[in-house]
Amino acid sequence: MPVDWGADMGKDECKTMLDALNKVTACYRHLVSALGSTSDSQNLREELKKTRKKAQELAVANRTKLTALLKDKSISNDDRAEYERLWVLFTSSMEILEVDMKRSLEIGQSFPLKVPTRHFIQTGMTGSTTTVAARAMSVQNMKYEADASIDTADLKDLETEIAQVDQMMEEMEMKVQVAPWAVEAKQEAGAELKSTVSVGNSSVGVISVCEEEPKEGGEGEAGLMKVFAGIIFTAVLLIAGILGYLVINL
Amino acid sequence: MERVIVSMQDPDMGMKMRNQRLLITVIPHAMTGRDIVDWLIQKYTITEEEALHIGNFLVKYGYIYPLKEPRNLCLKQDETPYRFQTPYYWTSTRWPASELDYAIYLAKKNIRKQGELIEYEKECYNALHKRINHTWDFVVMQAREQLRASKQRRKADRIVLECQEQAYWLINRPPVRQIRLYRLVQSDRRATVVQSDVMLYMWCLPLKNKLCMFVWVCSFVKYCEQYQDHDPIMQGCLPSNPWITDDIMYWNMNSETVTMPTKLRVERWSFSFMELLNDPLGRKELLTYLEKEFSAENLCFWQACEEVRHGEASKIAAKVDEVYKQFLAPGASRWVNIDSKTMEKTLEGIKHPHRFVLDDAQMHIYFLMKKDSYPRYLKSELYKNLLAKAIVPQETKKSVFPFMRRQRHSSPSPALVTQTAEDNGKAKPSAAKANAGTASQI
Numbered sequence: 001m002p003v004d005w006g007a008d009m010g011k012d013e014c015k016t017m018l019d020a021l022n023k024v025t026a027c028y029r030h031l032v033s034a035l036g037s038t039s040d041s042q043n044l045r046e047e048l049k050k051t052r053k054k055a056q057e058l059a060v061a062n063r064t065k066l067t068a069l070l071k072d073k074s075i076s077n078d079d080r081a082e083y084e085r086l087w088v089l090f091t092s093s094m095e096i097l098e099v100d101m102k103r104s105l106e107i108g109q110s111f112p113l114k115v116p117t118r119h120f121i122q123t124g125m126t127g128s129t130t131t132v133a134a135r136a137m138s139v140q141n142m143k144y145e146a147d148a149s150i151d152t153a154d155l156k157d158l159e160t161e162i163a164q165v166d167q168m169m170e171e172m173e174m175k176v177q178v179a180p181w182a183v184e185a186k187q188e189a190g191a192e193l194k195s196t197v198s199v200g201n202s203s204v205g206v207i208s209v210c211e212e213e214p215k216e217g218g219e220g221e222a223g224l225m226k227v228f229a230g231i232i233f234t235a236v237l238l239i240a241g242i243l244g245y246l247v248i249n250l
Numbered sequence: 251m252e253r254v255i256v257s258m259q260d261p262d263m264g265m266k267m268r269n270q271r272l273l274i275t276v277i278p279h280a281m282t283g284r285d286i287v288d289w290l291i292q293k294y295t296i297t298e299e300e301a302l303h304i305g306n307f308l309v310k311y312g313y314i315y316p317l318k319e320p321r322n323l324c325l326k327q328d329e330t331p332y333r334f335q336t337p338y339y340w341t342s343t344r345w346p347a348s349e350l351d352y353a354i355y356l357a358k359k360n361i362r363k364q365g366e367l368i369e370y371e372k373e374c375y376n377a378l379h380k381r382i383n384h385t386w387d388f389v390v391m392q393a394r395e396q397l398r399a400s401k402q403r404r405k406a407d408r409i410v411l412e413c414q415e416q417a418y419w420l421i422n423r424p425p426v427r428q429i430r431l432y433r434l435v436q437s438d439r440r441a442t443v444v445q446s447d448v449m450l451y452m453w454c455l456p457l458k459n460k461l462c463m464f465v466w467v468c469s470f471v472k473y474c475e476q477y478q479d480h481d482p483i484m485q486g487c488l489p490s491n492p493w494i495t496d497d498i499m500y501w502n503m504n505s506e507t508v509t510m511p512t513k514l515r516v517e518r519w520s521f522s523f524m525e526l527l528n529d530p531l532g533r534k535e536l537l538t539y540l541e542k543e544f545s546a547e548n549l550c551f552w553q554a555c556e557e558v559r560h561g562e563a564s565k566i567a568a569k570v571d572e573v574y575k576q577f578l579a580p581g582a583s584r585w586v587n588i589d590s591k592t593m594e595k596t597l598e599g600i601k602h603p604h605r606f607v608l609d610d611a612q613m614h615i616y617f618l619m620k621k622d623s624y625p626r627y628l629k630s631e632l633y634k635n636l637l638a639k640a641i642v643p644q645e646t647k648k649s650v651f652p653f654m655r656r657q658r659h660s661s662p663s664p665a666l667v668t669q670t671a672e673d674n675g676k677a678k679p680s681a682a683k684a685n686a687g688t689a690s691q692i
Contacts, residue, residue: 019391026395033414036337038279039407085387092350092388103345107337119259122267122279123336124410131402185386193365 010069011079014086017065018093020138021058025093025100027136028055030129032104036111037123045113046146047133048104049154054137055097056161062090063172070176081183087176088183091169098165105158113151254304255313255334258289265289270317270331275406280317280331287327302327311341315417323421333410339418347422350385353378355419357393370425476521480514489643503643506530513640520628523620527552535636539627547584548615548623551577555612559605570603578611588614 028051034044069075069083111120134142258265266289270280283305290301305325308314309332316322317331325332356375360367367375379386400411479485492498503512511531519526526532533549540546554577558569577586578596588596592610599607627633 022388022391023395023398026392027399029396030399033336033338033411088384089388089391092385093392096350096392099345099348103338106344111337119256119261119264121255121259121334121337122265123334123414124270124277124279125336125407126278127404127407129403132399135399135402180384183384185383187387187390191386191390193360 010065011082011086014062014065014069014083017058017062018086018089021055021062021090021093024051024055024058024136025097027051027132028097029100030132031136032100032107034125034129035104035107037121037125039123039125039127039129041128042113042146042148042150043142043144044129045108045150045154046144047129047136047142049146049150049157050142051133051136052101052158052161056165059094059097059165059168063168066090067172067176070178084178085183085186087178088180091172091180094165094169094172098162098169101158101162101165105155105162108151108155108158114148251308251311251313252340254290254308257293258334263293268331270333272409275409277406277410280333282329282331283326284328286314286325286332310421312418312421313340315413317413320413320416320420321425333413335417336414339414341421347419349378349382350389352419352423353382353386353389354393354396355415357389358397361393361397368425374423480518488645490646495646497646499643499646503641510639510641511636513637513642516633516637516640519633523616523624526624526627535632536623536627539630539632540623542632543623543626545623547577547586548619550584551586552612552615552619555608555615558608559612563605566605567603570600570607573608574600586611586615587618 028048031044031048031051035048066083066087070080070087075083130142134140257263265281266285267279267281270277286305286308287298287301290296290304291298294301296304302325305314309316309323309325313335314325314332315335316326317333319330352374356367356371356378359371360375382389400408403411482491487500489499489503490497492500502508504515508531515529515531519529519532526536533553537546537549540549551573554569554573558566558573561569576582577584578588578593578600579585588611592614596608596611
């Protein structure tokens with residue numbers, strides 16, 4: 001039936017957009033937590049700015065789509081429950097984004113880039129956050145084109161954007177009458193453990209270093225395995241090279 | 251504290267940084283406890299004890315976290331390594347740690363540890379799942395995405411990130427179970443069982459704090475048990491709560507000048523001497539008793555001292571003089587028995603009277619009464635008779651027919667009344683009108 005198919009399309013579209021917003025929110029949070037530390041730099045400020053703009057675009061798109069869907073009175077109850085669940089996902093995302101934006105303003109103001117007397121906190125993080133930002137923007141490599149005064153100029157933009165987000169959230173609460181506590185989540189406790197193929201295994205060995213010392217052996221083992229694999233690979237290459245040489249010469 | 255941390259970052263004058271070696275990875279920016287204390291001593295020219303104290307605060311508030319034993323949040327002045335916390339995770343009242351964030355953190359930990367969370371974390375996880383169930387989908391999605399984002403970093407940075415987050419949550423959600431005082435109070439078991447419960451819940455505090463906490467908790471529990479029957483919210487008040495039923499009998503029965511007090515009121519006098527003295531009726535009863543014992547001058551002296559303490563400043567000199575003539579002068583009509591040292595001191599002070607000149611003497615008499623007369627009063631016939639005769643008010647029966655219940659009108663707000671009074675310039679008449687209005691609804 002055309003109506004249901006249209007509704008499903010709407011739902012899928014919404015879900016993909018929400019997933020994108022979710023990804024950008026997570027990356028933004030990651031970037032904000034690096035502010036003020038030794039991995040802070042001009043690049044980081046630019047990354048923050050770009051990620052933020054992308055997050056806002058996605059937020060506006062999501063909001064328009066969801067409000068349109070929720071205002072439609074002709075949808076079935078199940079559909080409505082589903083849209084309300086998506087709405088709750090959207091508002092939670094926006095909450096986290098708003099808090100992170102405000103915090104980035106505060107930290108950005110306390111740690112300006114060009115002041116020589118103000119030093120960054122030596123937290124032990126020395127790598128760059130390029131890959132995280134690239135993930136957020138869904139590009140292969142990040143291009144940096146900002147000038148040196150990005151930190152101060154960006155802060156003003158940030159203030160206006162925070163005000164915009166505040167206003168948007170107020171409007172949302174006014175226009176859409178969704179009771180968040182009435183929504184039932186689809187996932188039950190421990191659901192995150194189920195599809196952990198891509199996430200879990202490679203990080204298991206790394207983590208335990210913080211907590212207990214005995215597990216350091218696990219981390220060492222993972223490293224040794226890598227070295228071992230490398231040795232085998234080079235041995236195979238050597239053998240192939242020798243055989244090729246022999247074949248050619250004989 | 252933030253300024254201290256920032257000044258520690260100075261490349262010339264700041265902290266000496268070392269590298270933390272973890273099998274293959276090397277992570278920079280670690281420092282030993284001893285370095286921290288030495289730097290603090292040198293920079294602020296303070297003693298070692300002070301430096302240790304400040305250092306402990308830095309750790310307890312999350313600006314520095316230990317690397318070897320993350321749960322032990324104190325500064326040790328030896329080779330134990332520490333690291334600075336990133337500004338995002340600094341303690342701040344503007345950005346309190348939210349439940350949503352904690353849920354996301356626990357979900358991430360759950361994924362990483364493949365379900366092997368610590369006991370109290372599991373409890374928190376389940377409690378959060380119930381409480382913020384409506385956003386649980388978001389929690390799971392965000393946890394997965396945050397883990398994927400952190401996978402983009404180098405291994406060393408990933409380790410640092412996890413340690414940072416763990417330290418943040420150890421401070422903001424410490425693994426101490428809430429002492430469920432309500433449950434302790436409700437149980438009618440004695441203090442010994444309370445002791446064991448309390449000790450169980452305070453394992454992570456250092457010994458000195460444990461003892462103080464334990465003493466405080468036990469006394470608080472005792473107080474709650476004692477006053478539980480007298481609390482109108484816990485036990486309901488008889489005959490009825492005036493705020494609900496508009497019936498002011500409760501206040502009338504407990505007013506200061508009633509002939510026969512309620513039983514609860516008389517019982518409360520036996521809790522502490524201060525309770526007896528604070529109740530005007532109690533004071534009157536005590537006076538009658540003391541007159542029989544010929545030691546009423548103590549109470550009168552105490553009351554006179556209270557008047558000096560809390561009265562008008564201009565009348566202090568006159569009042570002190572009167573007190574002296576009546577109670578302290580040799581051969582006075584109602585001479586009080588104070589020890590010679592306090593008497594000398596008071597007589598010296600009376601030459602330059604001020605509000606608190608009679609404090610020592612008053613304290614002496616207070617303790618005298620408390621130790622001597624008060625226990626005897628509680629055992630006396632007078633008190634026991636009063637307790638037996640005291641009334642226990644009946645709970646007013648709610649009327650069966652709902653339309654028989656009195657209509658409840660809210661009395662006009664005092665703010666509105668005074669404002670209209672100011673507007674019209676008729677202060678007294680409208681206040682009187684308002685009083686009449688409230689009285690007529692009773």
